[in-house]
Amino acid sequence: MQNRLKTATIIFLFFISLSAAGQKLVNSPLSRFNLGSMEPAGSFRSLGMGGIGTSLRDNTSIFITNPASYSSLDTNSFVFDFGIDYSINIISDAGAKYSSDDFNFDHLIIGFPLSKKIGFAAGIVPLSNGYYKMTETVKAGDPGYDELTGAYSALHSGEGGFTNVFLGTGIKLNKNFSAGVNLSMLLGQVRRLNQFSFVDNSNAFNNNSTENLQMGGINFDYGLQYTTTLKNNFFVNAGISLTSSKYYSTKYENGSYRVTNSGIRDTLSYISDDSSKTFIPGTLRVGISAGKKNKFTVGLDYTTTKWSNARIPGAEGFLGDKQSLLFGAEYIPEKYANYSYLRRIEYRIGAHVEDNYLVLNGKQLKEYGVTAGLGLPLRRTQSKANLFFDYTKKSGMIITNSHIENYFTVGLSLNFYDFWFIKRKYD
Numbered sequence: 285m286q287n288r289l290k291t292a293t294i295i296f297l298f299f300i301s302l303s304a305a306g307q308k309l310v311n312s313p314l315s316r317f318n319l320g321s322m323e324p325a326g327s328f329r330s331l332g333m334g335g336i337g338t339s340l341r342d343n344t345s346i347f348i349t350n351p352a353s354y355s356s357l358d359t360n361s362f363v364f365d366f367g368i369d370y371s372i373n374i375i376s377d378a379g380a381k382y383s384s385d386d387f388n389f390d391h392l393i394i395g396f397p398l399s400k401k402i403g404f405a406a407g408i409v410p411l412s413n414g415y416y417k418m419t420e421t422v423k424a425g426d427p428g429y430d431e432l433t434g435a436y437s438a439l440h441s442g443e444g445g446f447t448n449v450f451l452g453t454g455i456k457l458n459k460n461f462s463a464g465v466n467l468s469m470l471l472g473q474v475r476r477l478n479q480f481s482f483v484d485n486s487n488a489f490n491n492n493s494t495e496n497l498q499m500g501g502i503n504f505d506y507g508l509q510y511t512t513t514l515k516n517n518f519f520v521n522a523g524i525s526l527t528s529s530k531y532y533s534t535k536y537e538n539g540s541y542r543v544t545n546s547g548i549r550d551t552l553s554y555i556s557d558d559s560s561k562t563f564i565p566g567t568l569r570v571g572i573s574a575g576k577k578n579k580f581t582v583g584l585d586y587t588t589t590k591w592s593n594a595r596i597p598g599a600e601g602f603l604g605d606k607q608s609l610l611f612g613a614e615y616i617p618e619k620y621a622n623y624s625y626l627r628r629i630e631y632r633i634g635a636h637v638e639d640n641y642l643v644l645n646g647k648q649l650k651e652y653g654v655t656a657g658l659g660l661p662l663r664r665t666q667s668k669a670n671l672f673f674d675y676t677k678k679s680g681m682i683i684t685n686s687h688i689e690n691y692f693t694v695g696l697s698l699n700f701y702d703f704w705f706i707k708r709k710y711d
Contacts, residue, residue, distance in 0.1 A: 307443060308413045310371045311384035312689060314649070314678065317642055318591075318599045319497075320414030320445055320474055324674070325349075327393060328367050328697040332657020332672035333612025334634020336583040338571030339523035341462075341511060344666050344701045346395045346405050349569055349585075350507035350525040351464030354395060354403035354454030363395040365407075367670070367697030377687035390695060398453065406451035413445040414474035435483040446472035446499065460512055466505035470532060473498035490543040495598055499562050501532035517577040522570075529566040529593075536560060536597040563595040578619040585610040591641040604643040611635045612655075630659030630668070640678065650679045659699075666701040 308323075315321045329345050330337040337347035341356040346363055357363065372385035393407035418440045422429050429435070449471070454464030476495040507525035514520065535558040541549050566589070573583030589606045596603070612634035621627040633656050640649035653676035660669045671694075678689040 307415060307445065308371065308388045308410075309384070309386040309415055310373050310413070310691075311375075311382075311416055311418075312373055312413075312691075313375070313416050313418055313687065314640075314642055314689065315414050315416040315442055316440065316476065317602045317644075318594075318596055320412040320442070322412050322641065323410040323445075325391070325409040325411070325448070327365050327391070327699070328657060328670040328672040328695045329614075329630075329632070329659060329699070330612075331674060331695070332632035332634065332655055332670065333581075333583065333614055334585075334610045334636050334653075334655050335608075336571060336573070336585040336610045336612040336634065338507075338525055338569045338585050339509060339521040339573040339583060340571075340581070341509065341521060344668075345699065346393050346407070348393065348405070348407060348409065348450070348466075350509060350523045350571075351405070351452040351466045351505055352454045352462040352507035352509040352523065352525070354405045354452060354464055355401060355456040355462040356454075357395055357397045357403035357405075359397050359400050361396065362700075362702050363393075364700040364702075365394070365697055366392045367695050369693055369695035371691065371693045374690040374692075375687050376690070390697075401456040403454045404452070405454075408447060408449050411446040411448050411470065411472070412474075414442045414476075415445070417441045437481050439477065439479040439481075442474060442476040444472060444474040446470060446474075450505075452505065454507070460510055462509045462511075464507045466507075467502060468505060469500070469502050471500045491541070492543070492549075493540045494537070495539075496535075496537040497562075497597060498535040499532045501530060503530040504528050517579070518575070519577060520572075520574045521583075522572045524571075525569045527567040529564065531561040531563050534558075534560050534562040534597065538598065557597070560597065561595075562597065563593070565590045565593045575614075578616060580613070580615045582613045583611075585612075589641070602643050604639065604641055604648040606639055606641040608636060608638040614659075625661075628661050630657075630661075632657035632659070632672075636676075652677050652679070668699050668701075670697045670699055671695070672697075 312321050324331055324335055326337055326348055330347055337349040340347045341353050343356050343358045347353040367390040369390045370387045374383045391409045395405035397403050420438045423435045448468045450466045450468035452466030454462055456462045474497050478493045480491045482490055505527045509523040511521045537556045539554040540552040543549055569587045571585040573581055575581035587608045591603045592605050594603050614630055614632045616630050617627040636653045638651040640651050642649050655674045657672040662668055674693045676691045
């Protein structure tokens with residue numbers, strides 16, 4: 285048992301360093317604003333069902349959106365879930381199309397019981413991605429060309445993002461109610477560059493501006509679940525969870541420079557503030573699900589965050605309240621079928637509709653998405669491989685001169701379930 289715990293600890297620490305250094309290189313101009321583009325967080329079982337999870341409970345999976353669900357973990361069991369994904373973003377703008385893609389680590393989550401009524405979970409999940417890269421070259425005859433400054437090229441780029449590392453516990457209060465709490469540590473930074481290079485620098489200086497936002501701190505998530513079992517293994521679950529609002533320690537830098545003809549950089553303005561705070565408002569989630577144990581589940585989640593109350597350096601005017609509706613379903617033809625592997629597969633489908641937290645030109649972006657997934661049982665065990673697919677459209681049609689993003693993601697995770705705390709009589 286001790287060797288297995290040591291192995292899990294080493295793997296966990298390895299992925300902490302990996303997630304802190306990793307960068308999803310999928311180009312999205314929308315990542316220029318606020319904290320970057322928000323990433324969906326959770327196991328691929330949850331994401332395959334549209335992202336629902338506030339009311340879900342299962343002894344082989346961990347649903348991080350409500351820590352009360354950790355109390356469902358079996359005594360003596362251990363759950364280890366890690367996932368990787370491949371994403372491609374196709375951008376449409378005035379008839380032109382551009383695409384970028386990347387393959388990256390997504391999440392690591394572990395869970396095990398502390399007692400018959402108490403479960404524990406920990407993990408690393410993404411919060412946002414700040415990567416983008418846009419270039420433009422303006423020559424004589426192009427729109428925006430000015431004879432005074434002449435031809436020029438522009439580069440707008442960003443990198444970095446933010447990650448949540450969490451640990452939490454859930455406790456079964458009685459037959460129907462469970463409660464839980466997560467302690468999460470947010471960490472990361474985004475760096476942005478705007479660079480203008482003029483062909484004829486005798487009349488205009490090359491200009492650069494940089495922005496760096498570094499943020500970190502500890503916060504808490506609270507959750508409550510109610511579950512009732514009906515006749516013939518039917519059930520109804522309800523859940524609610526809250527992420528507290530929080531002021532995070534912040535270091536913010538913003539500088540503007542020009543490069544003279546002799547190559548000397550001249551500072552026009554520079555701001556460095558490591559004493560300010562970034563305020564991120566709380567998130568409320570409510571959910572309900574129903575179904576038949578080991579057969580089917582349907583569920584609905586609603587989440588809301590008043591991002592208009594946030595205070596993020598450099599993000600003034602770009603923040604709107606975020607609301608999401610998540611739908612999902614799972615169907616298992618015959619969980620313990622002896623002769624048909626296809627009947628043991630878990631089939632999932634879902635959808636999500638969302639007001640994005642980004643506001644451009646006074647209009648808020650919209651998101652629409654559909655999801656699907658499969659749970660593929662591994663031989664002679666309750667472990668499984670989870671496949672999930674998500675298509676999300678980020679629409680700017682209501683915004684003048686805005687582009688449209690079509691975002692496709694395919695993910696694979698291994699969900700290992702084992703009895704790690706049983707003393708074996710024989711080796």
